[in-house]
Amino acid sequence: MKAGNTRSYHHGDLRAALLSAGYELARDGGAEAVTLRATTRRAGVSPAAAYRHFASHQELQLAVGALAMADLARSIETHQARADDPGSAARARQRLVGVGEGYIAFALDSPGAFDIALSGLFTMEHAFAPETMGETGRTPFELLTDAIADLVGLGLLPADRAELAAITCWSTVHGFATLATRGPLRAHPRPELDARGARIVRGLVDALLR
Amino acid sequence: MKAGNTRSYHHGDLRAALLSAGYELARDGGAEAVTLRATTRRAGVSPAAAYRHFASHQELQLAVGALAMADLARSIETHQARADDPGSAARARQRLVGVGEGYIAFALDSPGAFDIALSGLFTMEHAFAPETMGETGRTPFELLTDAIADLVGLGLLPADRAELAAITCWSTVHGFATLATRGPLRAHPRPELDARGARIVRGLVDALLR
DNA sequence: GTCGGATGTGAACAACGTAAACATTAGGAG
DNA sequence: CTCCTAATGTTTACGTTGTTCACATCCGAC
Numbered sequence: 120m121k122a123g124n125t126r127s128y129h130h131g132d133l134r135a136a137l138l139s140a141g142y143e144l145a146r147d148g149g150a151e152a153v154t155l156r157a158t159t160r161r162a163g164v165s166p167a168a169a170y171r172h173f174a175s176h177q178e179l180q181l182a183v184g185a186l187a188m189a190d191l192a193r194s195i196e197t198h199q200a201r202a203d204d205p206g207s208a209a210r211a212r213q214r215l216v217g218v219g220e221g222y223i224a225f226a227l228d229s230p231g232a233f234d235i236a237l238s239g240l241f242t243m244e245h246a247f248a249p250e251t252m253g254e255t256g257r258t259p260f261e262l263l264t265d266a267i268a269d270l271v272g273l274g275l276l277p278a279d280r281a282e283l284a285a286i287t288c289w290s291t292v293h294g295f296a297t298l299a300t301r302g303p304l305r306a307h308p309r310p311e312l313d314a315r316g317a318r319i320v321r322g323l324v325d326a327l328l329r
Numbered sequence: 330m331k332a333g334n335t336r337s338y339h340h341g342d343l344r345a346a347l348l349s350a351g352y353e354l355a356r357d358g359g360a361e362a363v364t365l366r367a368t369t370r371r372a373g374v375s376p377a378a379a380y381r382h383f384a385s386h387q388e389l390q391l392a393v394g395a396l397a398m399a400d401l402a403r404s405i406e407t408h409q410a411r412a413d414d415p416g417s418a419a420r421a422r423q424r425l426v427g428v429g430e431g432y433i434a435f436a437l438d439s440p441g442a443f444d445i446a447l448s449g450l451f452t453m454e455h456a457f458a459p460e461t462m463g464e465t466g467r468t469p470f471e472l473l474t475d476a477i478a479d480l481v482g483l484g485l486l487p488a489d490r491a492e493l494a495a496i497t498c499w500s501t502v503h504g505f506a507t508l509a510t511r512g513p514l515r516a517h518p519r520p521e522l523d524a525r526g527a528r529i530v531r532g533l534v535d536a537l538l539r
Numbered sequence: 540g541t542c543g544g545a546t547g548t549g550a551a552c553a554a555c556g557t558a559a560a561c562a563t564t565a566g567g568a569g
Numbered sequence: 570c571t572c573c574t575a576a577t578g579t580t581t582a583c584g585t586t587g588t589t590c591a592c593a594t595c596c597g598a599c
Contacts (some may be wrong), residue, residue, distance in 0.1 A: 156555065156556080165578065166579095170557075260513075283532070286505070293507065295497075295500035302451070303455070319493065322493070337594095377547075380589085
């Protein structure tokens with residue numbers, strides 16, 4: 120079958136088409152909008168067809184969430200790349216700041232994608248899944264632990280506080296992103312949220328590296 | 330009609346019965362379990378009856394969430410009361426620590442209730458709603474801002490950093506509670522989560538009051 | 540006592556997730 | 570090339586959900 124011929128009985132790569140359709144639905148509408156029927160409808164296929172590629176509706180949502188998670192990784196990587204200072208200490212610090220900035224920026228830029236990436240029941244295994252990796256081949260969680268490990272390696276953070284620091288960073292940034300997208304802060308204007316997010320991230324990293 | 334006579338056509342106080350039934354469903358099962366039909370079923374009433382007291386399914390969930398929010402306020406108040414030190418500075422500090430501890434303890438003790446309290450689309454108006462107040466007549470959000478205001482009044486926190494401190498505290502605690510109940514940390518044993526939560530809260534308050 | 544507004548019921552509808560039986564096609568074995 | 574099988578998509582159906590509308594019942598004010 121020729122790729123792009125949507126008329127034929129078989130689709131060719133329906134799994135990818137469903138993921139793409141689901142991601143579009145998630146972008147405006149969040150996880151709730153990624154219904155099995157709406158997704159198959161958008162892919163021009165009958166509802167039951169999805170069951171040849173996903174065991175259930177939840178698995179479809181999880182797979183779409185993985186797409187979003189990969190975009191989250193890319194957002195983090197972009198913000199990490201902005202290391203003006205080539206010094207290794209400042210660089211390591213910027214790597215951690217970039218995790219927070221990229222996390223928050225992604226949530227504010229595409230709240231629907233952020234929603235489906237994090238709303239689902241992602242477990243700790245999910246934290247290392249290849250399909251959630253960014254350009255550098257690392258998942259969002261790995262980018263965080265890498266940044267922390269670098270700081271420990273440079274003696275900027277005591278090793279026995281590394282794990283707690285990682286959880287604290289993740290908690291703060293995730294909490295702020297949630298409050299700013301789904302929570303009571305979601306009505307606030309975007310520039311204000313950007314400024315607040317930046318101050319929170321820098322303030323937290325400052326506090327941890329002391 | 331006599332109260333408690335469930336046989337009569339009219340219920341007496343169906344609104345309260347629905348809220349109570351919905352809260353029970355939420356306690357095991359989270360917000361997702363609070364379906365309109367399940368709630369009316371448990372109250373021994375037809376599905377459509379709910380529409381005499383709530384405009385929609387979402388409003389029912391929101392009202393049940395308010396019940397949970399009030400319990401959250403009570404949990405915070407309980408933890409705030411543990412101020413061993415009568416000194417006013419240590420007391421103010423404990424008020425803030427109590428917010429974090431009570432928040433996390435509530436989430437870990439009754440994740441279903443925590444879910445419906447925070448998952449819904451609560452806006453900033455909701456943050457002051459009377460039905461979400463605890464014993465002291467203050468909502469969770471007010472308990473947080475009160476604690477911060479006290480610290481400012483005692484000169485322990487610069488006034489211009491009060492708002493940012495409030496958002497940071499909320500973000501961190503909310504993020505940790507989310508990660509520990511719905512997120513990747515949910516499999517971890519309870520005592521470990523308690524210890525981590527306590528360390529995060531104390532560490533954060535220490536960092537802020539410097 | 541009667542009547543009106545408030546409150547609960549019943550039946551119906553569209554949308555959803557899911558399963559089972561059936562239709563169509565791709566791709567390898569001969 | 571042909572044929573067969575496994576993979577993939579369709580159809581139909583079922584139960585559940587939120588919601589609406591016409592109807593039934595009851596409380597309380599007059």
